[in-house]
Amino acid sequence: MSELKKYKLGELGSFFGGVTSIKKEDYGHGTPFLPYKNVYKNSKVKINELELMNVRPLDLERRSAKYGDIFFTASSETPDEVAMSSVLLDEVENLTFNGFCKRFRLKDFNTLLPEYARYLFRDISFRNEVYQRATGDIRFNISQESLANIEIEIPDTATQKQIAQILNSLDDKIELNLQMNQTLEAMAQTIFKEWFVNFNFPGFDGELVDGLPKGWRMGKLGECVTIKRGGSPRPIQEFLAKKGLRWLKISDVTSLQTPFILETKEYIKEEGLSKTTLLKSGSLVLSNSATPGIPKILHVDSCIHDGWLHFPNSIFSNEFLYLKFLELRRELVQKANGSIFTNLKTDIVRDFDIIIPGENILTEFDNVMKPIFKKLLENTLQIKALIQTRDTLLPKLMSGNIAVMNA
Numbered sequence: 001m002s003e004l005k006k007y008k009l010g011e012l013g014s015f016f017g018g019v020t021s022i023k024k025e026d027y028g029h030g031t032p033f034l035p036y037k038n039v040y041k042n043s044k045v046k047i048n049e050l051e052l053m054n055v056r057p058l059d060l061e062r063r064s065a066k067y068g069d070i071f072f073t074a075s076s077e078t079p080d081e082v083a084m085s086s087v088l089l090d091e092v093e094n095l096t097f098n099g100f101c102k103r104f105r106l107k108d109f110n111t112l113l114p115e116y117a118r119y120l121f122r123d124i125s126f127r128n129e130v131y132q133r134a135t136g137d138i139r140f141n142i143s144q145e146s147l148a149n150i151e152i153e154i155p156d157t158a159t160q161k162q163i164a165q166i167l168n169s170l171d172d173k174i175e176l177n178l179q180m181n182q183t184l185e186a187m188a189q190t191i192f193k194e195w196f197v198n199f200n201f202p203g204f205d206g207e208l209v210d211g212l213p214k215g216w217r218m219g220k221l222g223e224c225v226t227i228k229r230g231g232s233p234r235p236i237q238e239f240l241a242k243k244g245l246r247w248l249k250i251s252d253v254t255s256l257q258t259p260f261i262l263e264t265k266e267y268i269k270e271e272g273l274s275k276t277t278l279l280k281s282g283s284l285v286l287s288n289s290a291t292p293g294i295p296k297i298l299h300v301d302s303c304i305h306d307g308w309l310h311f312p313n314s315i316f317s318n319e320f321l322y323l324k325f326l327e328l329r330r331e332l333v334q335k336a337n338g339s340i341f342t343n344l345k346t347d348i349v350r351d352f353d354i355i356i357p358g359e360n361i362l363t364e365f366d367n368v369m370k371p372i373f374k375k376l377l378e379n380t381l382q383i384k385a386l387i388q389t390r391d392t393l394l395p396k397l398m399s400g401n402i403a404v405m406n407a
Contacts, residue, residue: 019097021056022055030052039097044089045087070117074101087115087121111154115164116157119167155400174383178383184372215360217355218353220351220354225313229288231303233275248285250308261300294329
């Protein structure tokens, strides 16, 4: 590996702020727009997750984005998540970006390659530098000046290219598995809709009684499932130590790309169990606050925060109930209430009207769904393993502890 050379970030390019003069009526039409969450979530800008925004001609001129631009989030709720970065590695005409992000435009690609920058600024060494410079109480920020003064060590561009190719190959595999999961989940939702909304299920002769297939009936969700809420043993949380009991919070739902939760960010001491519930792996949970109505299936034993509902007894399988909650989510959220956070109280869920299918069709449906959810879980576990491999390699490649051979 070539010798690492030191640069201050500000020596390699310049910062510029995003679009701030946006009104409610500007959303949903106009030119491509890069939202905060796209930058925060992805090391590479996902162009299929861009939005549309009606921006002023001056913003379109001054705050446009082009291939190789690097975006940093300007603030976050925690200091360790300030200045998360994402690199634009596609050509997108008339793309502008959110005002809560900063654009860093390289002077040229002779010293730092955008493909390498994608990983450099997500590496633990750079993240530690950001963490030390973050300031704030409720929200944490880092100034452009502080970012510009961070020193980075980088090899020559030939080595950068090799490292980026290694890490990108892992990200491509991760993305492929994510796409497979999206396809599988879309398939499961389509089958669910056909069987239980359109009544187009195997063996149905078309005969309806009171608008429902024979043997089906209307009822309340509370007739079919027992609904319980988690707890809040806040004084005995283990925020940083990875020991004790896993502690599932709403923040552990980072996306809807998988039905499963494989891990939690936080733990609680075992004495906290008296104030909450320990659920076994395989339990279904439903978020009931902040972002209510999101169903997940635990793949780890975990205690649950009071922002979650769980269902200790149910006539439905987890697969059926998961898909049912996805179907009902819009209606559930509309019925939720709360002055600061939207809350989905247990009585709202309990009193919800649902169609209760016949037992035989539920069994047949489960036989169809279980192989699909098994494959979803296998893909999710492979994604986790690939991410762990990438994240283990990343600091070693960046520091030169693992050498690469230049072609």
